[in-house]
């Protein structure tokens with residue numbers, strides 16, 4: 001069978017984290033929010049169900065763009081909506097990076113960036129993080145032919161964040177747009193939105209999946225200067241966001257007190273989880289996200305992952321060639337984290 005473009009034949013498929021369809025698992029493997037979304041979301045969805053499904057949705061999701069623009073202090077034409085931030089990443093890559101062209105991202109990071117480059121038939125340079133998860137000048141060196149750079153900030157799997165000033169310096173030095181993927185920023189101490197106004201090369205992607213507990217609804221958005229947004233609009237599917245998702249996302253970003261309360265709870269649990277993991281001898285990176293990255297060269301963490309799974313606790317085991325292996329553990333509710341810690345204790349005896 002040779003119907004397919006050679007790069008599609010050759011590429012590996014992106015492997016999403018396991019999504020078991022049975023409820024028995026304590027699921028700390030894909031960084032979903034452990035709390036239900038704002039009650040305003042349900043009301044917004046019910047309103048659409050009452051007669052709003054017959055017609056196509058607004059192609060640009062203007063109602064969301066207006067609210068997001070207010071939130072971020074920009075105009076609506078600075079916002080592009082997507083079917084999850086993965087859709088935003090797809091639109092940006094499709095629009096900017098052609099066959100045999102080159103994009104760049106740090107390593108280890110979100111593997112989907114590599115998959116998107118593969119789909120384009122493009123090249124990519126994974127630039128290794130330092131051992132302390134900092135990123136040096138190599139990120140911008142020898143970059144003349146780059147078409148796109150992407151940094152997950154906070155990064156996955158480390159949960160670490162690069163300071164906005166350094167991101168601004170990278171953008172100054174790069175010849176191409178820099179997409180700052182802020183999927184986890186609702187749990188972080190800084191963000192890069194102000195850089196979008198300072199430099200047209202900086203674009204920020206946001207997700208409703210993590211901070212707003214809407215992974216199942218699929219909604220994300222991009223903040224970039226209007227000439228870029230206008231061109232990305234040409235690339236997106238006409239109706240890339242459905243009516244339920246637009247209503248749910250708009251209600252969610254409007255409920256600021258829900259976000260603040262949820263954030264306080266998740267950050268407190270994150271601190272406790274990190275302390276307990278360190279108490280039992282794991283090396284844990286300080287986290288700016290709703291997950292933590294734990295390593296321990298003296299342990300077989302693949303085996304720990306398997307044992308946890310047997311005890312119906314699911315975390316993400318990640319091994320990066322040329323880099324160490326580790327467990328990425330999402331911050332659940334206090335009860336979920338306690339159950340995980342108990343199960344982990346049993347694997348370590």
Ligand SMILES: Cc1ncc(COP(=O)(O)O)c(C=O)c1O
Nearest residue numbers: 084085086110152183207209220
């Ligand atoms: C760094 C990063 N960016 C983007 C995404 C995608 O998020 P969404 O659910 O908005 O597509 C993820 C999901 O895990 C992620 O880890």
